[in-house]
Amino acid sequence: MNERELIQRIDAMAGLNIDPALLCGIGDDCAVVRKTDELVLLYTMDTLIESVHFDLRWHPPELLGKKAVSVNVSDIAAMGGNPCYLLFSLGLPPDFDDQWALSLSKGVGRACEQYGCLLIGGDTVSSPAGITLTLTVIGEARAEQVLYRNGAQPGDSIYVSGPLGLAAAGLALCKGKMGREEEFKQLYEAHLDPHARVELGKCLARSGLVNSMMDLSDGLATDLAHICERSGLGARIRCEQLPCDPVLEKAAALLGQDSIDWMIGGGEDYELLFTASTSATERLQEVVANAGHVLYPVGRMVREQGIFLLAEDAGKRTATAIDYRGFDHFS
Ligand SMILES: [Mg+2]
Incomplete structure (x- = not known):
């Protein structure tokens, strides 16, 4: 089981x-x-x-x-x-x-x-x-x-509240027995001392513009699958829109890892994952910017089931299924 x-x-x-x-x-x-x-x-x-x-x-x-x-x-x-x-x-x-x-x-x-x-x-x-x-x-x-996971609507934009995969990279650096290099400070901190986005969560709830929300604890793929399941929808994530911090790429190169794997499957980012109608985009950006936060749109909710990562590779479009590629505590 x-x-x-x-x-x-x-x-x-x-x-x-x-x-x-x-x-x-x-x-x-x-x-x-x-x-x-x-x-x-x-x-x-x-x-x-x-x-x-x-x-x-x-x-x-x-x-x-x-x-x-x-x-x-x-x-x-x-x-x-x-x-x-x-x-x-x-x-x-x-x-x-x-x-x-x-x-x-x-x-x-x-x-x-x-x-x-x-x-x-x-x-x-x-x-x-x-x-x-x-x-x-x-x-x-x-x-x-109150914002639940089940309120996402077809066509909603999907957002995350910060760069992804930092905690997974921090954990990989710890496991790789790296020497706490100053350049990777942000990654170590993301793993060792994450911060809950309480103020942003309240700001989004007050705005009345958000349809569904949860926090990113098990990785984008797994967590988005929960919103999809509860809302009876699917999702399409655009690879080039995933918020990748340059330091993540550096760590990935050093450890021979794929930064996209960390961004999609890496857990413990504790950023917020939420959806809102595309007609609310400007108002949402304004409300969030006024509160001193940043939004990262990463894709769309769709009626068709499944979560796919869409990418352009050498002029060729690829769609990879990514459901539950994150963390299952019993696997
Ligand atoms: Mg949670």
Whole structure:
């Protein structure tokens, strides 16, 4: 069974409980529960496991603590919400290092401060092997502004909020035991200390111009497949429009990797992925620019199923299927 199949089975069981206050359960970045007529609560949870999601050889504990918060807060940003409260559970092996655990906790605290989020509880448990971090973030949003994955329309432009593949390149550099070269600082930072796009998420939600949104955690191919599936549509990505930072090309050349693979299949960018009508393009650009952010259009939503990467190669047009080429946690 792969990860998607297991989630579908669990979803079928969860769907048996009908509560009118539950506006969205499994299947989006957050569960959405009505709080008042105007407000909803957003719930998200993420677990990071040693050797699966982080490696102690290169991840400083304080940055790991920050990252654990950021990846959770990113799911709140993906709905256009504001993070409010955090629950933090830490599993430690019997021989854990006090200083390491304190630095990690300091990172969690610093990130909470940065996002205006309050640590309200959690748990510490003993782990037979390896460290685990599980966080729950509770956020809030205006009910009529929440952005889901299922609202994309045929013909919508697809946007991302920043250059892609940087975190994947940073991870590859860490694995390749590179020496933290200054020129690749941006790539290391993208992997070790990502930042959730909360302000942009809220700005997009307020604008009323966006039809669907999520955050990029598993890579463009996998994440866009979620928007397609939930919206009953397909997508066409234009290879030449993918936002590629020059430093990504440099790292790709150094490691003998393909920068396009990182941009499409690389996870953990924590940028926002969203769609909006082409008739809203100018207004959207203006709203986003006024808030000090940049948009990168990368393709179109279409009625035909499947996600294809369109490219021009030596005057020849190619279309490559890229569904779920990103990260499956069980593969
Ligand atoms: Mg997400």
